[in-house]
Amino acid sequence: MLQWGLMRKLWESKVSRRRLIGGAAATGAALPVLHELVPHNGIHGGASTAEAAVEHQRAAHSGSGHLGAVGRVDNAANGFDPHELVRDFDEGVVRNGVREWEILAENREIEVAPGVKYAAWTYNGRVPGPTLRAREGERLRVRFVNGSHHPHTMHFHGVHRDVMDGVPGVGAGNIDPGHSTVYEFDAVPFGLHLYHCHSTPLADHIAKGLYGAFVIDPKGGRPPADELVMVMNGFDTNFDRSNEVYAVNTVAFAYVNDPIEVKRGELVRIYLVNVLEFDFLNSFHIHANFFDYYPTGTKLEPRDFTDTVIQGQGERGILELRFPYPGRYMFHAHVSEFAELGWMGFFEVTG
Ligand code: CU
Numbered sequence: 001m002l003q004w005g006l007m008r009k010l011w012e013s014k015v016s017r018r019r020l021i022g023g024a025a026a027t028g029a030a031l032p033v034l035h036e037l038v039p040h041n042g043i044h045g046g047a048s049t050a051e052a053a054v055e056h057q058r059a060a061h062s063g064s065g066h067l068g069a070v071g072r073v074d075n076a077a078n079g080f081d082p083h084e085l086v087r088d089f090d091e092g093v094v095r096n097g098v099r100e101w102e103i104l105a106e107n108r109e110i111e112v113a114p115g116v117k118y119a120a121w122t123y124n125g126r127v128p129g130p131t132l133r134a135r136e137g138e139r140l141r142v143r144f145v146n147g148s149h150h151p152h153t154m155h156f157h158g159v160h161r162d163v164m165d166g167v168p169g170v171g172a173g174n175i176d177p178g179h180s181t182v183y184e185f186d187a188v189p190f191g192l193h194l195y196h197c198h199s200t201p202l203a204d205h206i207a208k209g210l211y212g213a214f215v216i217d218p219k220g221g222r223p224p225a226d227e228l229v230m231v232m233n234g235f236d237t238n239f240d241r242s243n244e245v246y247a248v249n250t251v252a253f254a255y256v257n258d259p260i261e262v263k264r265g266e267l268v269r270i271y272l273v274n275v276l277e278f279d280f281l282n283s284f285h286i287h288a289n290f291f292d293y294y295p296t297g298t299k300l301e302p303r304d305f306t307d308t309v310i311q312g313q314g315e316r317g318i319l320e321l322r323f324p325y326p327g328r329y330m331f332h333a334h335v336s337e338f339a340e341l342g343w344m345g346f347f348e349v350t351g
């Protein structure tokens, strides 16, 4: 109970600070005021361009009735497109009965909302990193190469030996720039997991973009479906340990500008992962529909039939639904603030 009280207090102080920022933008004299209100305690300077871009987006939205971002993110420059990433599963290569991947950590500047650049740390050049997919019981081998300027690790959720857990001080521990290691473990239990860097400061290493979904299919598989990966994330563009941009699969409003196309009546399965830092809770809400929900995907029977699910940090689950009618259906975080700052999208249902 005590923890909940503290969480609410922190939450309220954060929300009231945000309101101040929003109010300043609405008056038009946004930037000078904004700089007084937003603490600059980060290690990086020169965040004002990103702040200006965020404020530009916010000002463009207020009172316009327009949903989504003004302008488009350059997916080609980013090197990844949320519309491809949403259906991209990386099954690696099977050699001598072992499923193998090669993962490279590298720095890369990415555009997370039109005009909003973020100096990300990436696995294989993308945020989120590749969605690694295996089958229950397989032996997995991940060769990790650190091509960035900071020590990193890969920490997988699952059941395995301590030396393969990817935390500093155990096994290979931190992998220094220019060095590599091999993580080897079995794919158990089946479900929807995640992997992320576990170097310190942990919140920074995750918030910078070093995370991805990790799917272990049950031995007997799941019924055929149109499968989607949605990693709920956010970006602290001014280093105040609070997010300015929220998204599913990194790019704010990506699926508002270009909805995710699905077929009427077809089973849609969503692998939903929450890797948001600095905010305790995230959520997913679908309009005009309900879904079966399988927390962590570790059971074959759904726990809930609902239209909204809440996930804490690191929590994930599988959603299954069918769209009975054609048309355009919204989905978004039911935390309205997140939705307004980018975590919103549409399904385009055809047929
Ligand atoms: Cu790291």
Ligand code: CU
Binding pocket: 157, 196, 314
């Ligand atoms: Cu974790």
